[in-house]
Amino acid sequence: MFPFCFEWIWDMSHMVFMGGLWYALTIMGLGLTYCIGKAFYDTYMNKGKDDHHH
Amino acid sequence: MDSALIPKGVKRCPTWQFALWIGAAGAVLLWGVFAMLLCWFKGLNQTNMNDSYGFALWIWADLAVIALGGGAFFTGFLRYIVGKDELKNIINYAVLIGFICYSSALLILAIDIGQPLRGWFIFWHANVHSMLTEVAFCLTCYFGVLTIEYVPLILENRQIDKVPFFHRISHNLHEIMAVFAATGAFLSFFHQGSLGGVPGVLFGRPFAYREGLFIWPWTFFLYTWSAAACGPCFTILVTWITEKITKKKLVKQNVIELLAKISGWMIGTYIIAKIIDTWYWAKVTAPASGFNLMDFYSNNPFYGIWILILEIVICGVVPALILITEKGRKNPVMLMTGIILAVLGACVNRWVMVLQVMAVPVLTFESWAMYYPSWQEVATTILPVAYGVILISLSYRYLPVFPQEQELNPEV
Numbered sequence: 001m002f003p004f005c006f007e008w009i010w011d012m013s014h015m016v017f018m019g020g021l022w023y024a025l026t027i028m029g030l031g032l033t034y035c036i037g038k039a040f041y042d043t044y045m046n047k048g049k050d051d052h053h054h
Numbered sequence: 055m056d057s058a059l060i061p062k063g064v065k066r067c068p069t070w071q072f073a074l075w076i077g078a079a080g081a082v083l084l085w086g087v088f089a090m091l092l093c094w095f096k097g098l099n100q101t102n103m104n105d106s107y108g109f110a111l112w113i114w115a116d117l118a119v120i121a122l123g124g125g126a127f128f129t130g131f132l133r134y135i136v137g138k139d140e141l142k143n144i145i146n147y148a149v150l151i152g153f154i155c156y157s158s159a160l161l162i163l164a165i166d167i168g169q170p171l172r173g174w175f176i177f178w179h180a181n182v183h184s185m186l187t188e189v190a191f192c193l194t195c196y197f198g199v200l201t202i203e204y205v206p207l208i209l210e211n212r213q214i215d216k217v218p219f220f221h222r223i224s225h226n227l228h229e230i231m232a233v234f235a236a237t238g239a240f241l242s243f244f245h246q247g248s249l250g251g252v253p254g255v256l257f258g259r260p261f262a263y264r265e266g267l268f269i270w271p272w273t274f275f276l277y278t279w280s281a282a283a284c285g286p287c288f289t290i291l292v293t294w295i296t297e298k299i300t301k302k303k304l305v306k307q308n309v310i311e312l313l314a315k316i317s318g319w320m321i322g323t324y325i326i327a328k329i330i331d332t333w334y335w336a337k338v339t340a341p342a343s344g345f346n347l348m349d350f351y352s353n354n355p356f357y358g359i360w361i362l363i364l365e366i367v368i369c370g371v372v373p374a375l376i377l378i379t380e381k382g383r384k385n386p387v388m389l390m391t392g393i394i395l396a397v398l399g400a401c402v403n404r405w406v407m408v409l410q411v412m413a414v415p416v417l418t419f420e421s422w423a424m425y426y427p428s429w430q431e432v433a434t435t436i437l438p439v440a441y442g443v444i445l446i447s448l449s450y451r452y453l454p455v456f457p458q459e460q461e462l463n464p465e466v
Contacts, residue, residue, distance in 0.1 A: 001178050013182035017191070020244075021177075024195040027237050028202065035226035043219045 059213055059452045063460040066451050079443040086437025089430040090165050098168045100430040106423035107412050112166045115435045117249055117404040119155040119162075120193070121277070122397060124285030126152020126200060127235075127242035132316065134235035143309045146207055146455045147296075148289045153200045154445055158438030160197060163190075165434050185248040185255065192245030199238040202227065207453050243278055250277025253407045260343040261350050262411040264335060272331050273407070279327065283320035284400035286313045287373075287393045294390060296450065302463050304456040311383045314393065318377025321396055325370035332366065350414050354422035357410050365406065369399030 001008060001018055008014060041047075055069045066072070093100045103110045129148040133141040164170045176190045209215065209224035227234075247270065253262035254271025264271040290310055297304050336347040351359040376382035376392030383389050413423050427435075449455055 001180055005178075007179060017180060017182040017187060020188075021191045021195070024191075024237060024241060025198075027233065028195070028198055031230055031233055032202065035223055035230065038226050039219055039222035042222050 056452075059211060061212055061452075061454045064463070072447070072451060076444060076447060079440045079447070083437060083440035083444065086433045086440060089433035090437060092430055093165050093168070093434065094170065100428060102426060102428045102431065104425075107409075107425045109408050109412060110425060111409075111427040111431045111435055112162050114405050114408045115438070116159045116162050116166075117408060118401045119158050119438065120246065120249065121281040121400045121404060122285055122288035123152045123155025123159070124242060124246060124281030125287070125289035126155075126203075126285070127196070127238045128282040128285050129289060129313070130203070130235040131239040134232040135239065138312065138316075140309050140312055143456070143458050144289065144293065144305050144313065146457070147293055147305075148286070149200060149203045150207070150446065150449050150455065151289055151292050151442075152285075153197075153204045154438070154442040156193065156197045156200055158441065159193065161438060161441075162434070163193075185251045188248045189245045189252070192241040192248070196238055196241040196245065199234050199241065202234050203231065203238070206231075207449070207455065210454050211452055242281070246278040246281040247274040250274045250407075253411055256411070259411050259414070259416060260340050260345045261414045262407060263339065263343070264331065265339060272327075276324070276328055276331060279320070279324040280400055280403060283317055283324045284396045286317045287321075287396040288400075290314060290317075290393050291390075291397055292446070294393070296446065300450070302459065304459050304462065306458055306462065309458075310389075314377050314383050314389060317396065318374055318379075318383075318392070321370065321399075322374035322378055325366065325374050328366060328370065332362070350410070354413065355424060357406075357413060357422075361402065361406060361410070365399060365402045369395045369402055373399065 001014075003010075060066050067075075089100075101110065126148045129141055129145055132138040133145045164173060167173060176187060177194075180187050180191075206224040206227045209220045209227075214220050215224070250273035251271055253259070254264045254266065254273030256262045262273075264273050266272045266274065290313055293305055293310070340347065340350075348359070351357055351362065373392040373396040376388050377396070381388075382392060409425065412425070415421055415423070
């Protein structure tokens with residue numbers, strides 16, 4: 001639910017619940033975007049191919 | 055046939071043997087899928103749920119797998135936030151088990167809501183006064199986090215890892231895994247708690263109702279605590295079962311003992327809190343509603359006082375004592391006894407807080423409402439077990455799940 005939906009009310013419950021949901025989704029989205037974007041960039045620039053994470 | 059996909063330096067069973075194993079688990083899976091389709095196409099009349107049991111076997115299974123899947127968030131928290139570096143040797147498996155548990159929970163919920171096509175309503179038409187809404191939000195988000203944590207393991211498959219782009223994604227995900235682990239711990243704290251909050255706020259059900267702190271009943275905190283305590287025990291138990299089936303040592307004993315020790319202290323502190331909570335409930339909260347303790351445990355064919363003793367003493371105090379002491383952890387039989395009892399304890403706790411809550415009569419003219427699941431409910435509850443066996447088998451065969459496997463099995 002977004003604030004522009006007809007069911008939305010500007011009260012604490014909506015802000016906490018929906019704010020928490022969008023906050024968590026934003027962190028996950030930004031994290032994934034960073035990882036995939038950096039992988040694209042590094043592949044294109046041929047950087048970091050020997051990185052190991054163990 | 056599939057040797058090019060198997061991780062380097064480890065040995066796996068022949069393909070025909072693996073296919074037979076997957077086939078057996080697949081047959082059970084199909085049985086569950088058949089029951090699931092019956093529930094979806096014919097409706098919830100396929101179950102033995104009724105006006106007394108709006109929550110039944112599925113919700114118990116849901117709560118139990120979520121509690122046991124808590125090993126993923128707590129092990130991740132210990133590994134990435136607290137910095138227990140030894141746990142890197144079991145974190146992959148904890149994540150895989152958590153992924154299976156949470157995907158199973160979502161699958162069971164998809165069957166339980168009866169109309170899976172309307173599952174998205176809870177996000178779009180959210181009831182922001184319901185703890186279950188918060189559970190649905192956190193559960194879905196945390197499943198997303200677990201997927202993100204599981205993906206690097208898939209990308210480490212021998213053949214996939216050869217593709218530079220996938221190798222880099224895997225590397226980048228590892229680099230910022232602490233962010234995802236912290237997000238997972240945050241989400242888990244709230245949904246584990248809210249699952250406990252659901253029975254705790256039922257003021258019309260004196261067996262479940264608890265007082266608490268602000269809007270959170272004590273069960274909110276007890277559920278989170280018990281999941282963090284017993285979840286790692288389930289990870290250890292599944293690791294042990296995997297070792298027995300594969301006839302290999304997969305994780306060093308010091309790693310298992312460290313996790314068991316942390317679990318032991320968590321169970322110990324949890325069970326003290328649980329005893330205080332039970333005592334206060336029996337002496338103050340329930341009598342204020344006109345009930346005595348024994349009203350909840352007598353005059354019925356199933357729920358005797360034994361279930362309380364089983365939950366708190368046998369599956370609470372005993373495993374805590376075993377896992378806290380070094381002697382208990384060093385003895386393999388004692389260790390596994392403690393681990394199994396702790397896992398059983400979490401399951402019994404969720405059972406009484408879902409099923410016994412529904413069974414206990416509330417009004418003077420009511421009697422105990424007993425419930426027996428239909429075969430469709432049983433089959434759909436076993437379905438996630440078969441799914442879990444298949445996913446674990448595939449992951450074990452093709453992915454480097456156990457970093458210490460090669461070192462521990464040098465003869466291969």
